Amino acid sequence: MKAIITNKAKLQKKFMDEFSEIESKLAEYCNVFNGKLFYTDKTKSEEIKKVFDGAEKENANSFLIVGGNDVIPFFKLKNPASDDGDEIVYSDNPYASKDNDYFIPERSLGRIPDGNNANFLISVLENLINFKKDRRKGKFGCTASEWIKASKEVFKAINGRTLKISPPVKSNNINIKWTNKKKFSYFNLHGSEETKYWYGQKGENYPVAFSPENLNVVNCINAVIFSEACYGANIINKSINDAISLKFLERKASCVVASTKIAYGPSEPPSTDADLLGKLFFKEIINKETYGVALMKAKQNFVVEGSKKGYLDATEKKTLIEFVLYGDPELSI
Structure with missing residues (x-):
């Protein structure tokens, strides 16, 4: 039940x-x-x-x-x-x-x-x-330039190959074909509590990489999204067009996993913090676990991995509690 x-x-x-x-x-x-x-x-x-x-x-x-x-x-x-x-x-x-x-x-x-x-x-x-499973397999991934190596390691969990890198990718040059009708979307970008945007980074340059408007006419039916952006799941006092997570749901994505607050991750492998959680979550999803069980098991396995050093550190503990799931926990790909 x-x-x-x-x-x-x-x-x-x-x-x-x-x-x-x-x-x-x-x-x-x-x-x-x-x-x-x-x-x-x-x-x-x-x-x-x-x-x-x-x-x-x-x-x-x-x-x-x-x-x-x-x-x-x-x-x-x-x-x-x-x-x-x-x-x-x-x-x-x-x-x-x-x-x-x-x-x-x-x-x-x-x-x-x-x-x-x-x-x-x-x-x-x-x-x-009205959810019905489909055969879509496409993937979209977008990462800040500073985190390319780390992001590739996570993207591999869904057999992703070509990441879009910001910069040069910006919200005003994103091609709808990149995001349309994709089964999976993965983001490793900066986020802000104050704005609706997710940002890339190269050095001191932080261009707007993705915005709710990038999804206005995108078909996201059944899509599964994992975002490492800080505040990527912040919905408090937000309207649909003020939060990318809500916009994905409006465009019929079935699962969005993201962070309510500042998230952490490495600049290169091995995967830790949000990178590790994303990799473990995608692994469970690929194995056809339901969304809710996938996130539950990912967090449980995250604890196992983190505890190998004898304890969970502060950012690991924060990662466990700040990532939430928007969508029905009993659905699966």
Whole structure:
């Protein structure tokens, strides 16, 4: 059973007359995916977690949050890498944990954000209801010039060959053919909490490499996206055209995995931090694991790899909690 968890009162207040259509779509979603809808009136993440625990006692084996931070809030966790400017880390990891160790998830979990737009939420639910596997195999990868060697190592996990490099690639010279109808997209770019763009880098040059507008007419049906960009999954107070992650969902991508805060990675192999997590996630996806299980196993295996030195360092701990999954955790390629 899939547990679908949201806050009815918050959705009603937020979307008013449009809520009835959202509720109808949620009911249809439950019918299609053998789901059970769990409405909660709790507003604190620690209390909402008990809904997950209760759903598991009813034999739920995957968990789907519906709504943004103002409907079902992210946990606000202490930043393990406390000197990088992020005071807290927005995370769904504790919802995926059965105990107090929120670094290691034990549940298959995803979130469908609402994009502060009822039509967007209804459309994403509809897209996932109509999900049908296809034979697409194309890949798109884009990396900052400074990280070419490291990015190639991750891109190999999906048998990717030719990465687009920024610079010279910029958002204003991206060819739609590069991104259209691709099964996988991988990004190793800079991101910003203040803007909607992802940036390349060469020396002190940080050109805009990718923007939501680059997806305006792109067919992203069933696409799986992994982005290492800082704040790549930041959706708080963002509209669809203010966040690339939301734009991918609008264009019918089925899975977006990205970071809510500042992410870390090496400039060259071996893969560590976000690079390692991306590589492990793609490996599970290629092995036909569901999206939620793929991210869960990737984080579990990340801990195994990181612990070989005897401990997890601050950036490894941050990586584990800041990467979230937008999409249905039970789907797969």
